[in-house]
Amino acid sequence: MSANNASDLPGVSDRLAYNAMRNWKERLIETVLLAAAAISVLTTLGIVYVLVSESFHFFQNVSIIDFLTDTQWTPLFDDAHFGIMVLISGTLVSSGVALLLAIPMGTIIAIYLSEFANPKVREVAKPILELLGGIPTIVFGYFALLVVTPILQFFLPSLPGFSLLSAGLVMGIMIVPYIASLSEDAMRAVPMSMREGAFAMGSTKLYTAVHVVVPAAISGLAASYILGISRAVGETMILAVAAGMQPNLTWNPMEPAATITSYIVQVALGDLPHGSIGYQTIFAAGLTLLLITLVFNILGQWLRAKYREAY
Amino acid sequence: MQIHDTPTLKAEARNLNFYYGEVKALKSINMPIYDKKVTALIGPSGCGKSTYLRSFNRMHDLYPGNRYEGEIRFYPDNTNLLSPEVDPIEVRMRLGMVFQKPNPFPKTIYENVAYGLRVRGENNSRVLDDKVEQALRGAAIWDEVKDRLQEMAPNLSGGQQQRLCIARALATDPELLLFDEPTSALDPIATGAIEELVHELKKRVTILIVTHNMQQAARVSDYTAYMYLGELIEFGKTDEIFIKPQDKRTEDYITGRMG
Numbered sequence: 373m374s375a376n377n378a379s380d381l382p383g384v385s386d387r388l389a390y391n392a393m394r395n396w397k398e399r400l401i402e403t404v405l406l407a408a409a410a411i412s413v414l415t416t417l418g419i420v421y422v423l424v425s426e427s428f429h430f431f432q433n434v435s436i437i438d439f440l441t442d443t444q445w446t447p448l449f450d451d452a453h454f455g456i457m458v459l460i461s462g463t464l465v466s467s468g469v470a471l472l473l474a475i476p477m478g479t480i481i482a483i484y485l486s487e488f489a490n491p492k493v494r495e496v497a498k499p500i501l502e503l504l505g506g507i508p509t510i511v512f513g514y515f516a517l518l519v520v521t522p523i524l525q526f527f528l529p530s531l532p533g534f535s536l537l538s539a540g541l542v543m544g545i546m547i548v549p550y551i552a553s554l555s556e557d558a559m560r561a562v563p564m565s566m567r568e569g570a571f572a573m574g575s576t577k578l579y580t581a582v583h584v585v586v587p588a589a590i591s592g593l594a595a596s597y598i599l600g601i602s603r604a605v606g607e608t609m610i611l612a613v614a615a616g617m618q619p620n621l622t623w624n625p626m627e628p629a630a631t632i633t634s635y636i637v638q639v640a641l642g643d644l645p646h647g648s649i650g651y652q653t654i655f656a657a658g659l660t661l662l663l664i665t666l667v668f669n670i671l672g673q674w675l676r677a678k679y680r681e682a683y
Numbered sequence: 684m685q686i687h688d689t690p691t692l693k694a695e696a697r698n699l700n701f702y703y704g705e706v707k708a709l710k711s712i713n714m715p716i717y718d719k720k721v722t723a724l725i726g727p728s729g730c731g732k733s734t735y736l737r738s739f740n741r742m743h744d745l746y747p748g749n750r751y752e753g754e755i756r757f758y759p760d761n762t763n764l765l766s767p768e769v770d771p772i773e774v775r776m777r778l779g780m781v782f783q784k785p786n787p788f789p790k791t792i793y794e795n796v797a798y799g800l801r802v803r804g805e806n807n808s809r810v811l812d813d814k815v816e817q818a819l820r821g822a823a824i825w826d827e828v829k830d831r832l833q834e835m836a837p838n839l840s841g842g843q844q845q846r847l848c849i850a851r852a853l854a855t856d857p858e859l860l861l862f863d864e865p866t867s868a869l870d871p872i873a874t875g876a877i878e879e880l881v882h883e884l885k886k887r888v889t890i891l892i893v894t895h896n897m898q899q900a901a902r903v904s905d906y907t908a909y910m911y912l913g914e915l916i917e918f919g920k921t922d923e924i925f926i927k928p929q930d931k932r933t934e935d936y937i938t939g940r941m942g
Binding site for chain 2: 565576
């Protein structure tokens with residue numbers, strides 16, 4: 373390298389060195405991000421692997437037909453029956469009660485907060501509502517057992533001390549904030565020009581909210597409902613505390629019953645020998661639960677794709 | 684200014700002031716709107732032309748802190764559109780509006796046009812079918828959408844969406860149609876279609892149009908108002924405004940020396 377280039381060359385090599393440094397940093401960051409993403413994916417895959425492999429052993433002893441059609445669930449008795457419908461019925465009835473309360477109430481709250489409440493009310497009400505979602509579910513469980521059940525018994529004297537109704541209602545109250553908060557976000561994301569268009573046609577606030585804003589936010593609303601369903605189906609403590617734990621094939625919310633989740637809690641607390649059929653039922657029940665939530669999630673994705681925001 | 688064939692009045696702003704909170708956005712505007720004519724509002728950005736337009740159908744009532752002073756008289760019944768005793772919903776029932784950015788509702792093409800009729804309580808499907816077809820024909824979009832009335836409106840192209848929004852406004856037979864820069868989001872071909880439509884529509888309805896585009900004002904309007912900093916500087920027949928403006932500021936704007 374000759375002297376007359378001396379002023380150029382360091383500049384170029386500096387730049388190259390800087391580029392190399394930047395590339396190295398970029399790659400490091402990329403690796404860290406990939407690792408973070410991989411951990412959650414691998415965890416999910418690990419859970420699925422454990423559930424499927426343990427369930428595989430379970431289904432070597434119990435036929436799938438029996439599992440799906442038997443009307444009794446007595447895995448720990450000498451005369452063992454493995455009818456998962458018993459637990460599914462409890463899960464569906466309690467979730468149904470919860471969602472019948474939470475979806476209308478959450479949606480109405482969201483409409484109120486997004487379209488009617490003045491900003492000051494919204495700023496106060498929304499955080500308080502979201503606080504409700506932060507209460508530990510065990511607290512909700514005892515609230516159901518010690519407050520809601522006695523109140524319900526006042527109106528319905530035949531209601532037993534443990535019931536799907538009471539647990540389901542409280543579960544609904546627990547889910548309301550999730551649905552209200554997410555739905556409100558979705559409705560507030562609807563552009564103001566859409567509302568102005570509706571008002572310019574002479575619609576009232578309510579007509580605008582129901583006929584324009586809600587349809588425009590429908591994919592967000594659907595997502596919030598799906599989250600609510602997943603919360604209800606997967607909820608454990610409230611049901612374990614307030615719904616009783618006896619397996620009971622029923623569609624009547626006025627009865628006590630075990631759900632998939634409360635069964636898992638109950639059995640996991642006992643000391644079942646590793647590898648026994650009773651131990652494997654936990655995984656079979658868990659896999660069933662996973663499949664149920666998976667169905668709802670796929671349904672949610674499909675709804676999202678079908679009614680994606682077009683604005 | 685109008686020596687022969689003085690047209691009838693459709694509306695008239697009288698000493699109109701408007702405030703966004705403390706900010707005075709319109710300063711004592713006095714201006715007639717003539718029946719079955721196209722009146723264009725021109726002026727640089729922020730001059731208050733959209734604010735003025737949106738006063739007619741009380742859109743400012745949707746946001747807190749806004750205040751009107753003065754009157755907008757609406758004929759033939761001589762109602763003051765801005766009177767606190769007049770329900771803004773009643774006002775909006777009589778006026779139609781087309782926005783800057785096409786804003787079709789997330790509904791089918793048919794339901795978009797039927798929207799205003801349903802708001803007014805019309806549920807007879809025969810009547811709805813008729814009116815929807817009429818409105819779509821009136822907005823020169825019928826041939827393009829007649830076979831797909833049940834498709835979602837947001838799937839249409841921008842120009843079609845804007846004509847659909849015009850059809851939506853036409854379906855309820857408004858007495859005055861407000862256009863807020865209806866072509867600023869559209870390409871030249873779609874713009875041409877809308878301008879042609881405006882020309883066609885003035886046979887049936889009075890039109891007030893805000894535009895950034897002076898050629899557009901010259902092409903489509905019968906009367907032109909030039910606004911600047913919240914004031915109405917000059918109002919007159921479009922050819923007079925463009926050929927021999929009376930005010931220096933109007934002349935500067937029209938000849939491109941300002942704005």
